[in-house]
Amino acid sequence: MATKLAVNFGDVTEAYRRISNFIHKTPIFTNNKINELTGRNIYFKAENLQKTGSFKARGAINSILKLKVENSSVAGVVTHSSGNHGQATAWASKSTGFSCSIVVPKYSPAVKMAAIKEYGAELIQCGPLPTDRMAACEKVAREKNYEIIPPFDHNDVIAGQGTIAVEFLEQVPDLDAILVPISGGGMLSGIAIAAKHIKPGIKVFAVEPEGKILEKCLTSGERLWPNPPQYLDTIADGIRLQQVGHLTWPILLELVEKEVFTVNNEEIKAAMKFVFQRLKLVVEAASGAGVAAVFSDRFKTLDSSIKNIGVILCGGNVDIDHLPWY
Ligand SMILES: Cc1ncc(COP(=O)(O)O)c(C=O)c1O
Numbered sequence: 001m002a003t004k005l006a007v008n009f010g011d012v013t014e015a016y017r018r019i020s021n022f023i024h025k026t027p028i029f030t031n032n033k034i035n036e037l038t039g040r041n042i043y044f045k046a047e048n049l050q051k052t053g054s055f056k057a058r059g060a061i062n063s064i065l066k067l068k069v070e071n072s073s074v075a076g077v078v079t080h081s082s083g084n085h086g087q088a089t090a091w092a093s094k095s096t097g098f099s100c101s102i103v104v105p106k107y108s109p110a111v112k113m114a115a116i117k118e119y120g121a122e123l124i125q126c127g128p129l130p131t132d133r134m135a136a137c138e139k140v141a142r143e144k145n146y147e148i149i150p151p152f153d154h155n156d157v158i159a160g161q162g163t164i165a166v167e168f169l170e171q172v173p174d175l176d177a178i179l180v181p182i183s184g185g186g187m188l189s190g191i192a193i194a195a196k197h198i199k200p201g202i203k204v205f206a207v208e209p210e211g212k213i214l215e216k217c218l219t220s221g222e223r224l225w226p227n228p229p230q231y232l233d234t235i236a237d238g239i240r241l242q243q244v245g246h247l248t249w250p251i252l253l254e255l256v257e258k259e260v261f262t263v264n265n266e267e268i269k270a271a272m273k274f275v276f277q278r279l280k281l282v283v284e285a286a287s288g289a290g291v292a293a294v295f296s297d298r299f300k301t302l303d304s305s306i307k308n309i310g311v312i313l314c315g316g317n318v319d320i321d322h323l324p325w326y
Contacts, residue, residue, distance in 0.1 A: 005251050007155050009197035012190065013164035015062040019160060022061050022095060023192035026050050028171050029279050029313075032325065040296055041308045043172045044275075045282030047163060048283050048316025052115070054238070055145030055152075055164055055314050056081075057087035057188055062147045062160030064092045071147065076100055078146040080126070080133035082237055090119035090258065101146065103136040105208045109237060111319040116207045130229045153245030162190030168310055169198050177203040177302070178310040179291045182214065183239040185248030185309060188313065192255035203306065206252070207261040207293040209234035209268075210260050212242055215260035238286035238315055261293035267326050268292050274311070280308060287313040 013300075029044040048057035064077060079089045086102040100311035101122040104113060105128050114121050126136040139150050150157065164187070169175060173226030178195055180188040194203045208214050211232045217224050225243040232240050244252060263271075272288035274295075275281050283291075290311045293299060 005193065006247050007162070007190070007193055007251065009161040009194060011155065012166060012194045015156070015159040016163040016166050016174055017162065017232065018065050019058060021063050022051070023057055025167055028168075029281065031278050033278055034274070038299065040306070042294055043175065043308065043310045044279065045168050045310060046281060046313050047164065048281060049269040049311045052084070052087045052091045053315060053317040054088065055161060055312065056084045056090060058163050059157035059160035059190070059292075060085065060088035060149060061092040061095065061156060063142065063156035064089070064096050064098060067147055068096060068098070074147045075145040075220060077149050078103065078105070078137055078144070079151065080137040081118075081151050083108050084317055086319065087112055087115045087119065087158045089149050090116045090121035093121060094119050098106050099146070101138065101140045102143070103133050103249055105133060108227070109317070109322070112154045112317055115178050115317070128286070133140065145177055147298050152184030154186075155248045155279045157186050158190045158193070158248065158251070160190065161187040164312065165191040165194035165198070169195060172310060174308045175199070175202060175310045176306045176308050177205060179205050179207050179290050180242065180312050181236070181239050181314050182208055182212075183208045183241045183243035183288045185211040185252055187250040187312070188256060189251035191312070192251060193224040196255050204255065205257045205259065205261060205293075207263060207290050209236055209239055209266050210225065210264050210290060212262070214244070215258060216259065216263070218256065218258045220251060223249065232267070234285075234288050234292065236268055236285035238284060239289060259298070261296055261298055263289050263292040263323075267295065271295060272323060281313065282316045282318060283313050284315045284318040286315050290314065291320075
């Protein structure tokens with residue numbers, strides 16, 4: 001019997017109703033060249049064009065709008081994020097009139113830190129480890145009576161990210177599979193919950209940077225990652241975390257394909273270039289990872305019945321002075 005998951009399709013549709021006046025319905029792009037090269041129909045969901053430049057706007061604004069209704073005594077929100085969730089939380093706070101502090105590691109791309117400040121949030125820099133971020137975040141929450149909005153391991157964040165799939169399947173009902181870049185797994189688990197509910201036969205795949213060993217974990221059903229959580233050595237700064245979350249893990253285990261697409265830096269770079277040149281879209285390396293999966297050897301082995309494939313262009317917050325091929 002299927003286990004009861006923390007988030008269900010009702011939470012996602014509720015989130016969609018809640019956030020749809022705040023976010024963009026992002027467009028779908030296709031490209032003849034990529035269809036020719038891959039022998040399939042590839043549909044790109046341009047979340048790089050979402051508010052704040054990534055899908056993270058969905059989860060952040062869903063969490064904050066819900067919090068405002070359910071807990072009016074909270075003074076503001078705080079989060080820790082390498083950038084995109086921070087930017088999204090800062091934007092969502094401003095859009096809903098909440099105070100906000102964002103904890104970011106010192107090495108975060110300048111473009112992401114500048115954007116957080118522009119949205120009017122307080123920026124707090126911390127040490128390089130995942131544990132440093134959490135400690136800094138908890139301190140702010142305690143001292144200021146702020147609610148923590150985690151980047152992925154939170155029911156309302158997962159439900160918000162799931163709205164991508166509701167929209168995508170409205171726009172392209174014939175999708176047979178969706179490829180989703182993963183870090184903590186908030187986006188992938190949300191998409192899996194919604195997509196598998198709307199279309200039970202659809203396959204939802206993870207795309208990871210080298211070293212994440214997600215396939216080994218999903219196949220064995222065990223969290224094989226070392227503790228404390230580590231960062232991967234990848235140019236895709238949005239998807240650097242090795243471990244997935246504790247809330248997202250059971251969802252992934254139940255709903256996501258065990259086969260995982262693993263991509264390296266060179267493949268990510270080449271895919272990013274392809275998107276810049278052919279689709280004329282600005283994407284960050286995490287989006288490049290999803291596109292790289294489509295060019296991978298494993299992709300060629302996908303069952304021929306999987307014809308229409310969605311790829312999430314998850315973010316576009318790239319520092320144009322430091323593009324990875326320069
Ligand atoms: C651009 C981008 N893509 C993908 C991800 C992965 O999202 P998740 O942590 O929900 O797996 C992130 C996370 O920060 C991101 O910023």
